[in-house]
Amino acid sequence: MPQRNIVEAINNALVEEMERDPRVMLLGLDVGKLGGVFRTTTGLIERFGDRRVVDTPLAEASILGASLGLALSGMVPVAEIQFLGFTAQGFHQIGPQLAKYRHRSRGRFPCQVTIRAPFGGGIRSPEFHSDAVEAQFVQSPGLKIVMPSNAYDAKGMLLEAIRDPDPVLFCEPDRLYRLGRMEVPDGDYRVPFGKASVVREGDDITLVAWSAASELCQRAADTLAADGIEACVVDLRTLVPLDVETLVKAVAKTGRAVVVHEAPLSAGFGAEVVATLMEEAFYDLDAPVARVASYDIPFPAASMEHWYLPSLERVVAAARRTVSL
């Protein structure tokens, strides 16, 4: 079976879906000859031409707003926003417009649009590039928010996103883009939304994360195992829809949990996870649920990002403390 990293898995998904469905088109900054700043769209303009792979003017609101209009015309646009932090330049076309358009038109106009956006720290990029603002979109009903953490999920969830009749924000963990390869099949398969993945079983504590933090939690689980603490790791995979069932089951089983994310602590999606556990798993908990997140400060300069981001040490320490209570 072919081995692919996340960049290759996304490229493969786009190629196959553009072959399958002539309505699918890509638009964004530098997605053409450059192949995107992370090269996820390499070779696509050569293969599908400049009518289906379009370098747009440098203007996020028009990339996003035009994607909505393209969808209304009958196309299936996949927009790339170069970094998730830059959605601030066009947020008004996502939360209030794209997410709500089906509702605003009382069902007349669905919007089959996928927005791809790399994000996250650990690659020493300058300010705004690393911002993990996914929680800002959770309060945009109508939008699905997808956070793959590995190459297999990235392909299967991107195919699901493009075919979903609802708009999808597909956030790509840039730190993991080329971290390693795994088996990613050729051809069509889909990873459904709203199904969290139990990526590691363990009886002592449950680590809950998504996107790059899921990879961090798996390393933390390895470290904890050396101490004799068996951690279960749950990768939520999608924030909307949220798989409450898998989350609650995995936390109830161990009675202890740590939620880890790259976004600042306060009102990060971890707060939603913890509140959900209070509602659904309170009597199964043996200790307060802990959170490990970035601090409530702006993403710092690259030279300081390792102090800001949730680290292996902080996750392991939080897990040990929670287990000891």
Place this chain on the structure above:
Amino acid sequence: MVERRSILKPDGTIVPGSKPRMDEEFLLEALRLMMLSRAYDERVIGLQRQGRFGVYSPGLGQEASIVGSAMSLDPSRDWIVPQYRELMAVVRQGYPLELITATYMGKTTPDTRIPEGVNVLPTQVALAAQLPQATGLAWGLKLQGKDAVVMAYIGEGGSSEGDFHEALNLAGVQRAPIVFFMQNNQWAISTPRRMQSAVPSFSLRAAGYGFPGVEVDGNDVLAVYDVAVEAVERARAGEGPSLVEAVTYRMGFHNTTDNPSRYLDPAEFEEAKQRDPIQRVIKYLTAIGLWDDERQKTADQEVAAEIERVVEAAQAQRGVRPEMLFDNVYERPPARVERQRAEFLKSVNGH
């Protein structure tokens, strides 16, 4: 100075040498829609004051811009992307007035939405947000080889938004088949035109995007129709976008919550009334023997009867039901939303 295109002068005479494209039969239809627009405004503002109608922005004074532009389109293939003050344009395009009326009466049900096959997008109150969407729509129609043109509406106030610039810029690059039709009604609620932009004519902005801009007397239905047809033909021929600035005047209030007496100069308002878009058509048609008191009376009666029919049909529409609250948010709703829906229905039906 930019030339302001004009055919029908306020006194009802034709600018010498001009040959309007709109024939007399079409002009009579335009007049009917303009009269319907004005009478409807009056009727529903009355309903609004009685608490039977939602917040409403009348087209008063702008009827020639609204109707003349829409009449340049072929509703079976072209699209209208409205802002919110283009009611009769949308009606002319095929969205039945009784369904729009029912929506304003709070009957926001799937029955009163824009029907299938009617090429109109929803009204937009996040100003200028409709423009990148309209550009995308036009671009997509072109990519699919459809022989369609998009008419997107905006006001001079909305043109200060960043989306205006981004949408026109992208449309120019993609040579999208679109007409950006700006109604410059001189007012963004209470903010006058001079506070909106230092540009002497908004039509000049088109140069920055690489396509033509034209200024027209927005109270002159013959000239509005002419420039709109030229822009639509240009778009249909693959020559790309146009910007039309229709210079008009908002003779009513911004909407039913507004109080123009706090900011409006009465002298300016009186002057604007002399340029009424409907009166000049009536004067013109009278002069060429196609209008008289008898026809006016008949037309008034027909318009009044149509509005009563519309209001009655709107009132007969079913109202909203709790089951509709969660409808159409998602095609495939998250389980959590489905659960909220079930809990909500249990709570409202249980009591």
